Amino acid sequence: MVAELATRPQNIETLQNAGVMSLLRPLLLDVVPTIQQTAALALGRLANYNDDLAEAVVKGDILPQLVYSLAEQNRFYKKAAAFVLRAVGKHSPQLAQAIVDCGALDTLVICLEDFDPGVKEAAVWAIGYIARHNAELSQAVVDAGAVPLLVLCIQEPEIALKRIAASALSDISKHSPELAQTVVDAGAIAHLAQMILNPDSKLKRQVLSALSQVAKHSVDLAEMVVEAEIFPVVLTCLKDKDEYVKKNACTLIREIAKHTPELSQLIVNAGGVAAVIDCIGSCKGNIRLPGIMMLGYVAAHSENLAMAVIISKGVPQLSICLSEEPEDHIKAAAAWALGQIGRHTPEHARAVAVTNTLPVLLALYMSAESSEDLQVKSKKAIKNILQKCTYLPALEPFLYDAPPNILKHVVGQFSKVLPHDSKARRLFVTSGGLKKVQEIKAEPGSLLQEYIHSINNCYPEEIVRYYSPGYSDTLLQRVDSYQPLIN
Amino acid sequence: MATLALLQARQTYVGKQYYYRNNVVNTFREQENAAVVKIQSWFRGCQIRAYLRHLGRAATIIQKWWRSYLGRKQFQLTVKVAYYTMKMNLYNAMAVRIQKRWRGYKVRKYLFNYFYFKEYLRAVSETNDAIREALEEFAEMKEREEKKANLEREERKKNHQARKTHYLLSTNQIPGIYNSPFRKEPDPWELRLQKVKPLTHRKPKVKEEYNTDLTSWLACTSARSFPPSEILPPINRKQCQGPFRDITDVLEQRYKPLEPTLWVTEPINELKLAREQLRREQWVRNVNDNMFFPFASYHKNSKYIPSIHTSSKYGPDSYGKQQFRAENPKKWICDKDFQTVLPSFELFSKYGKLYSKAGEIV
Numbered sequence: 096m097v098a099e100l101a102t103r104p105q106n107i108e109t110l111q112n113a114g115v116m117s118l119l120r121p122l123l124l125d126v127v128p129t130i131q132q133t134a135a136l137a138l139g140r141l142a143n144y145n146d147d148l149a150e151a152v153v154k155g156d157i158l159p160q161l162v163y164s165l166a167e168q169n170r171f172y173k174k175a176a177a178f179v180l181r182a183v184g185k186h187s188p189q190l191a192q193a194i195v196d197c198g199a200l201d202t203l204v205i206c207l208e209d210f211d212p213g214v215k216e217a218a219v220w221a222i223g224y225i226a227r228h229n230a231e232l233s234q235a236v237v238d239a240g241a242v243p244l245l246v247l248c249i250q251e252p253e254i255a256l257k258r259i260a261a262s263a264l265s266d267i268s269k270h271s272p273e274l275a276q277t278v279v280d281a282g283a284i285a286h287l288a289q290m291i292l293n294p295d296s297k298l299k300r301q302v303l304s305a306l307s308q309v310a311k312h313s314v315d316l317a318e319m320v321v322e323a324e325i326f327p328v329v330l331t332c333l334k335d336k337d338e339y340v341k342k343n344a345c346t347l348i349r350e351i352a353k354h355t356p357e358l359s360q361l362i363v364n365a366g367g368v369a370a371v372i373d374c375i376g377s378c379k380g381n382i383r384l385p386g387i388m389m390l391g392y393v394a395a396h397s398e399n400l401a402m403a404v405i406i407s408k409g410v411p412q413l414s415i416c417l418s419e420e421p422e423d424h425i426k427a428a429a430a431w432a433l434g435q436i437g438r439h440t441p442e443h444a445r446a447v448a449v450t451n452t453l454p455v456l457l458a459l460y461m462s463a464e465s466s467e468d469l470q471v472k473s474k475k476a477i478k479n480i481l482q483k484c485t486y487l488p489a490l491e492p493f494l495y496d497a498p499p500n501i502l503k504h505v506v507g508q509f510s511k512v513l514p515h516d517s518k519a520r521r522l523f524v525t526s527g528g529l530k531k532v533q534e535i536k537a538e539p540g541s542l543l544q545e546y547i548h549s550i551n552n553c554y555p556e557e558i559v560r561y562y563s564p565g566y567s568d569t570l571l572q573r574v575d576s577y578q579p580l581i582n
Numbered sequence: 583m584a585t586l587a588l589l590q591a592r593q594t595y596v597g598k599q600y601y602y603r604n605n606v607v608n609t610f611r612e613q614e615n616a617a618v619v620k621i622q623s624w625f626r627g628c629q630i631r632a633y634l635r636h637l638g639r640a641a642t643i644i645q646k647w648w649r650s651y652l653g654r655k656q657f658q659l660t661v662k663v664a665y666y667t668m669k670m671n672l673y674n675a676m677a678v679r680i681q682k683r684w685r686g687y688k689v690r691k692y693l694f695n696y697f698y699f700k701e702y703l704r705a706v707s708e709t710n711d712a713i714r715e716a717l718e719e720f721a722e723m724k725e726r727e728e729k730k731a732n733l734e735r736e737e738r739k740k741n742h743q744a745r746k747t748h749y750l751l752s753t754n755q756i757p758g759i760y761n762s763p764f765r766k767e768p769d770p771w772e773l774r775l776q777k778v779k780p781l782t783h784r785k786p787k788v789k790e791e792y793n794t795d796l797t798s799w800l801a802c803t804s805a806r807s808f809p810p811s812e813i814l815p816p817i818n819r820k821q822c823q824g825p826f827r828d829i830t831d832v833l834e835q836r837y838k839p840l841e842p843t844l845w846v847t848e849p850i851n852e853l854k855l856a857r858e859q860l861r862r863e864q865w866v867r868n869v870n871d872n873m874f875f876p877f878a879s880y881h882k883n884s885k886y887i888p889s890i891h892t893s894s895k896y897g898p899d900s901y902g903k904q905q906f907r908a909e910n911p912k913k914w915i916c917d918k919d920f921q922t923v924l925p926s927f928e929l930f931s932k933y934g935k936l937y938s939k940a941g942e943i944v
Binding site: 327330331333334335336363364365366367368369370373399402403406407 | 699702703706707709710711712713714717720721724728
């Protein structure tokens with residue numbers, strides 16, 4: 096019988112029907128402990144594979160029996176039972192709720208105090224999967240008193256246990272600020288911050304994710320994370336070989352930077368911006384997204400910070416992202432970040448315009464393939480940058496192929512700059528800009544008309560007439576109607 | 583009287599003469615009157631005209647003076663206004679100069695220190711470069727470490743392989759496969775095989791059963807007694823001279839566990855203890871502790887005292903759980919129930935229900 100059970104977990108892919116459940120259930124109550132353990136292990140593997148089977152496990156009333164015997168049996172049984180609970184709880188919130196209803200949380204918390212690290216790991220894993228689904232379940236886990244024990248588990252020497260405990264803490268704290276505060280009150284931050292130095296990359300992933308979930312809720316929590324002296328150690332994580340470590344480190348820095356200008360200032364002073372820009376350059380795809388958003392948040396706070404981003408050579412990198420990336424949401428994020436950088440003063444707009452990103456943004460706005468989000472973001476970015484842009488060579492291409500609502504802003508900018516700068520006026524005429532402006536049709540009384548009017552006032556009458564459309568026709572008409580002087 | 587009569591006779595003549603003499607004048611009187619009137623009117627006209635001219639001149643002079651006075655007044659006003667405007671323009675220009683300087687100073691010193699900002703940006707870019715260098719170094723170091731670890735792993739694997747296949751080593755008679763006679767030098771594997779120690783299979787470790795029988799416990803286990811037999815004698819001890827008995831026999835004998843006889847292991851007052859035990863067992867089964875005496879009714883001399891409950895004249899008291907919540911409407915003084923003055927204390931309103939929403943069916 097034991098051998099039969101032991102072979103069954105190997106061939107789960109051959110679909111077993113629900114008869115298995117009723118067979119396994121009485122085996123759980125068997126006298127021989129090995130049979131119990133293997134039965135529990137088989138149940139766990141079945142539930143892990145498919146959520147219908149997990150539902151069947153719940154419906155078959157196996158859970159109360161498991162929970163009851165979890166409290167008493169030896170450590171192999173505890174591991175197997177915790178594995179079953181984890182497998183059932185990972186599929187959906189309802190199943191996890193069913194597990195909590197049987198009172199499994201208290202027994203799992205008791206397992207957390209066990210000596211064997213395997214038992215602890217299985218119990219922590221089950222708790223983590225339960226807490227992952229929503230805030231009520233996380234609250235239930237916290238009410239069962241799991242958090243201080245999780246913090247103790249983090250300090251254990253086994254790497255696997257640390258990993259799982261960090262991921263469980265991250266799952267608990269991601270739902271709401273109160274839960275994050277509970278995790279912080281248990282003193283988790285100091286231990287998590289120490290573990291950033293650990294060489295194991297999977298552990299670093301979980302630790303960074305936990306810290307970022309804690310920091311994202313409020314300014315106080317972010318400040319507490321920063322006080323744990325994670326800078327500049329976190330920047331070394333940005334150079335890690337593992338992609339997800341880089342992504343989680345960028346996420347952590349982004350969550351810290353987005354709250355207040357002072358926190359962003361701190362990051363800039365620690366050289367974080369350069370590290371993030373290098374990290375963006377070395378990654379591809381979705382990994383880049385938190386880094387791009389971080390640059391956007393830093394630049395959004397104030398113009399000094401935006402200037403700091405510019406001198407760290409952020410703008411060329413962002414424009415590379417904008418043009419290279421295939422995915423729309425990453426492009427939208429890059430467009431937004433560029434808009435935040437360029438909207439403060441003419442210097443900033445100039446820095447953005449010099450890298451020739453404005454035509455790219457315009458193309459994204461106009462193309463029918465871009466998603467709506469991308470279009471909206473690129474339009475806003477163009478608008479913000481154009482309102483401050485005085486770098487005329489970058490504005491000229493816009494005269495030719497921009498839609499009317501953007502053209503209005505472009506012409507407005509020209510009308511602001513041209514009255515004061517004679518060289519720019521000359522350049523404007525020679526490059527054919529004046530000709531194009533004359534061709535623009537505007538309703539009289541609209542803002543566009545006023546701008547065109549003020550541009551025309553910068554030039555002598557003849558030149559304006561020369562460039563107005565249909566001038567050659569009027570000249571020919573004059574030739575026709577001219578009476579030569581017969582003397 | 584004569585004169586009078588003369589005069590009276592001359593009266594009419596005198597009268598007529600008087601009339602005729604005066605009438606002469608009459609003939610030219612009209613003419614002369616007209617002339618005189620003409621002359622007089624002309625003269626009066628001239629006079630009046632002269633007077634009017636005079637008046638006109640006087641009016642001109644008055645008007646002249648008056649108008650010049652008005653003009654001068656107006657002019658003074660204009661001058662005043664112009665002067666005032668000039669002064670105000672001057673003040674404005676000066677104020678602009680001061681404001682220009684002050685605002686430039688204020689912005690540069692307090693609001694936005696351009697040079698400080700430039701310095702800050704330079705410092706930030708320097709920090710960035712430093713961080714970039716440090717991170718590059720870190721990445722390089724990591725790479726080097728990883729390469730080293732990989733190389734070491736490779737080495738260990740190769741060494742293990744060599745240990746397992748040590749029999750491929752060449753001997754004096756037969757050259758091995760890595761040491762072909764046609765080669766100039768032996769293959770590196772050959773050298774590795776030479777360096778390495780041959781691998782022997784490990785015997786499976788026999789796990790020592792934990793000894794729980796009584797005899798090992800009875801051996802002197804206190805720290806002050808002989809140390810247990812698992813400790814080996816020190817290796818570097820100089821061999822003592824002379825034929826000695828085998829050391830294992832000696833130690834066996836020395837640390838032989840105590841095997842007491844049955845007579846020794848039992849306590850000395852065993853009989854007494856056994857009796858006590860028997861007595862205790864029988865006492866448990868006793869119903870009555872008193873000794874049995876014969877002639878029982880002779881010893882019965884104590885009067886029976888009934889209990890207070892049976893001997894009182896009152897019945898069972900109205901006390902107990904049933905009476906705690908009994909309502910006696912006749913004893914109520916008012917027909918209204920208690921009203922809450924203060925709001926109820928919500929902390930305990932959830933007693934019996936869970937404090938958190940966990941466990942509620944969604």
